[in-house]
Amino acid sequence: MAEPVLDIRNLSVNYLTPRGTVKALRRINLQVPSAKVVGLVGESGCGKSTLISTVIRLMAENARVAAGEIRFTGKDMQQLSPRDLRAIRGRDMSMVFQDPMTALNPVFTVGRQMADIQYRDAVSRKEKLKRASDMLSLVGIPDAVSRLDNYPHHFSGGMRQRITIAMALLVQPKLLIADEPTTALDATLEVQIIRLLKALQADFQCAILFISHHLNVIAELCDFVGVMYAGELVEKGSVRDIFHRPGHPYTRALLECDPSVIAEPTRFLPTIPGEIPSLIDLPEGCIFHDRCPRAAQVCKKTPPPEVSLAEHHTVACHCLEV
Amino acid sequence: MLFYLLKRVGLAVVIVVVAVVLLYSMIHVVPGDPASVILGPRATPEMKQELHELMGLDRPFVVQVVSFLGKVARGDLGMDFFSQRPVAQIVFKQLDETLVLVLASIGWAMLLGIPLGCYSAVFRNTFSDKLVGFFSIGVIAVPSFVVALYSLLLFAVTLKWLPAIGAGESGQYMDQLRHLILPAFAIGLGWVGYIARLVRASMLEVLNENHIRRARAFGLPEHMIVFQYALKLAILPTITLLGTGIGRLISSAVFAEIVFARPGIGKLIFDSVVSRNYPLVMGAVLVSTVLFVLSTTVSDSVNAMLDPRVRERL
Numbered sequence: 115m116a117e118p119v120l121d122i123r124n125l126s127v128n129y130l131t132p133r134g135t136v137k138a139l140r141r142i143n144l145q146v147p148s149a150k151v152v153g154l155v156g157e158s159g160c161g162k163s164t165l166i167s168t169v170i171r172l173m174a175e176n177a178r179v180a181a182g183e184i185r186f187t188g189k190d191m192q193q194l195s196p197r198d199l200r201a202i203r204g205r206d207m208s209m210v211f212q213d214p215m216t217a218l219n220p221v222f223t224v225g226r227q228m229a230d231i232q233y234r235d236a237v238s239r240k241e242k243l244k245r246a247s248d249m250l251s252l253v254g255i256p257d258a259v260s261r262l263d264n265y266p267h268h269f270s271g272g273m274r275q276r277i278t279i280a281m282a283l284l285v286q287p288k289l290l291i292a293d294e295p296t297t298a299l300d301a302t303l304e305v306q307i308i309r310l311l312k313a314l315q316a317d318f319q320c321a322i323l324f325i326s327h328h329l330n331v332i333a334e335l336c337d338f339v340g341v342m343y344a345g346e347l348v349e350k351g352s353v354r355d356i357f358h359r360p361g362h363p364y365t366r367a368l369l370e371c372d373p374s375v376i377a378e379p380t381r382f383l384p385t386i387p388g389e390i391p392s393l394i395d396l397p398e399g400c401i402f403h404d405r406c407p408r409a410a411q412v413c414k415k416t417p418p419p420e421v422s423l424a425e426h427h428t429v430a431c432h433c434l435e436v
Numbered sequence: 437m438l439f440y441l442l443k444r445v446g447l448a449v450v451i452v453v454v455a456v457v458l459l460y461s462m463i464h465v466v467p468g469d470p471a472s473v474i475l476g477p478r479a480t481p482e483m484k485q486e487l488h489e490l491m492g493l494d495r496p497f498v499v500q501v502v503s504f505l506g507k508v509a510r511g512d513l514g515m516d517f518f519s520q521r522p523v524a525q526i527v528f529k530q531l532d533e534t535l536v537l538v539l540a541s542i543g544w545a546m547l548l549g550i551p552l553g554c555y556s557a558v559f560r561n562t563f564s565d566k567l568v569g570f571f572s573i574g575v576i577a578v579p580s581f582v583v584a585l586y587s588l589l590l591f592a593v594t595l596k597w598l599p600a601i602g603a604g605e606s607g608q609y610m611d612q613l614r615h616l617i618l619p620a621f622a623i624g625l626g627w628v629g630y631i632a633r634l635v636r637a638s639m640l641e642v643l644n645e646n647h648i649r650r651a652r653a654f655g656l657p658e659h660m661i662v663f664q665y666a667l668k669l670a671i672l673p674t675i676t677l678l679g680t681g682i683g684r685l686i687s688s689a690v691f692a693e694i695v696f697a698r699p700g701i702g703k704l705i706f707d708s709v710v711s712r713n714y715p716l717v718m719g720a721v722l723v724s725t726v727l728f729v730l731s732t733t734v735s736d737s738v739n740a741m742l743d744p745r746v747r748e749r750l
């Protein structure tokens with residue numbers, strides 16, 4: 115396989131808080147091959163947003179990279195100067211943030227904001243606005259040309275989400291990072307946007323790192339999937355491997371709990387029993403052991419090894435050792 | 437925007453009318469007969485009666501207020517009984533001087549305070565931020581008449597760089613400008629601190645907002661993020677403050693006007709209060725009230741121009 119666009123190696127990130135050090139990410143290894151779509155799933159609070167804000171180096175002030183390395187198109191992101199970083203952001207790498215309601219500046223028109231992100235291009239303002247309205251039409255904003263003069267608060271949440279997606283696509287990046295870009299949308303629209311992303315991705319040949327709670331969205335869009343739990347990447351593999359041959363008990367539980375795959379109607383939605391462990395006082399052994407139906411004695415004592423089940427398919431679990 | 441302006445100006449007119457009525461009632465309802473005050477202790481009852489009729493004080497209160505409002509609307513603020521000149525003429529003669537002083541003071545304070553605030557916010561918690569903070573608190577704490585006195589002593593008396601008193605020969609702009617520097621410095625200095633603090637605080641808040649992170653994620657240059665994307669939002673509270681600030685300054689420039697012996701509204705109000713010249717007090721207070729309302733109207737409109745959400749709300 116050619117060199118991946120994004121190569122995250124052994125990444126650990128802490129948040130310094132008055133209550134103690136929150137070990138938000140621990141020893142993450144993840145690769146995004148060029149022109150492929152990698153999905154990231156996991157419960158709320160498992161560190162997905164932390165991971166991508168570390169990748170683009172826009173972290174919270176109290177965040178510290180404790181260990182590891184992030185390589186983007188071969189460059190070590192930790193070593194880049196602010197100027198080199200700026201040259202990458204919005205050109206080779208672009209991002210759709212999680213909260214669409216606050217992602218746009220409230221006192222500038224959408225057209226202005228979409229023209230400004232093309233500030234590097236030596237084309238006329240008219241041309242920039244034309245590109246902007248074309249992209250808005252593509253993501254399904256009706257009447258795009260006249261809506262360029264509107265301010266963000268004139269758009270609904272779903273429309274704002276589509277505007278932020280349009281902005282991220284507008285710069286034709288090598289890597290698009292999207293943090294739950296479709297969560298604010300209704301189901302039909304979500305499917306539309308996902309199909310659109312897939313089509314555009316094939317057109318532009320960009321890689322996508324895609325975060326979502328919705329497993330069906332991941333299944334539809336992605337080539338590879340990473341499953342995160344409490345700050346660790348517990349399993350990764352191709353979409354087929356993860357959905358048809360899940361190795362980790364957490365992945366299985368996640369798949370069983372997904373409402374869209376439940377075959378028989380039940381009164382109660384199934385859930386995973388137990389709670390996420392505290393990220394300040396981490397339990398010994400496997401991070402998932404106190405919720406795991408198959409936990410053995412060894413799981414409480416020693417961290418699990420990475421077991422490779424197939425090419426690209428690895429699972430961090432004791433129970434799979436042969 | 438036009439709709440916003442119409443509504444906002446309508447509101448301003450209502451405020452002025454209410455203020456005029458309150459002002460008129462305040463002076464005329466309080467115990468003490470204005471006529472006796474004007475005429476002094478040796479006035480005869482006939483003289484008082486005559487003045488009462490002249491001032492319309494014998495008519496019912498409501499009629500008095502309405503006729504007063506009517507006159508005000510026509511620009512007639514009454515007669516000054518001491519100098520026998522129309523109040524409006526006296527007040528407006530002083531107004532130019534005060535307006536120039538206030539606008540010059542706020543102007544330089546904005547030119548310095550806004551960049552200082554931005555700088556502090558961008559380099560927060562560094563040594564230079566703390567230095568700016570220290571300077572700001574310092575100049576806010578010192579009363580402007582103290583600054584006025586000391587700058588007068590230093591630059592006018594000791595160094596003799598700038599003239600000490602007066603507003604300069606009318607028509608000679610360089611001379612007027614030289615006379616303006618020290619008073620404008622004295623009044624504006626505290627405002628530099630105010631503006632810097634306020635801009636810093638709101639800038640820090642805005643820089644933490646999600647859309648700024650998004651702008652950074654697109655690699656926008658830092659100066660564009662700070663001076664366009666963030667400042668347009670961070671400046672809004674400052675403009676509101678300046679709206680009320682300029683209005684208040686117009687009547688409270690009195691310190692600097694007295695210290696530098698400049699003519700002006702502040703000094704006029706001060707002198708006429710000292711001499712119990714009610715028509716003149718009323719005229720001057722009325723004009724400064726109108727200016728106050730005017731300056732808040734202007735600042736609200738500027739905010740509405742900057743922020744589409746404001747102009748669609750009112």
Ligand SMILES: Nc1ncnc2c1ncn2[C@@H]1O[C@H](COP(=O)(O)OP(=O)(O)OP(=O)(O)O)[C@@H](O)[C@H]1O
Pocket residue numbers: 129130131136138156157158159160161162163164165174175176177212393
């Ligand atoms: N600035 C911060 N200071 C301290 N702890 C933080 C900070 N930001 C996030 N955390 C903690 O780090 C963990 C991971 O947070 P993160 O926002 O990355 O989760 P997430 O997977 O994106 O969740 P969601 O799906 O809800 O967006 C959480 O436990 C959160 O409480």
Ligand SMILES: [Mg+2]
Pocket residue numbers: 162163164212293
């Ligand atoms: Mg998140």
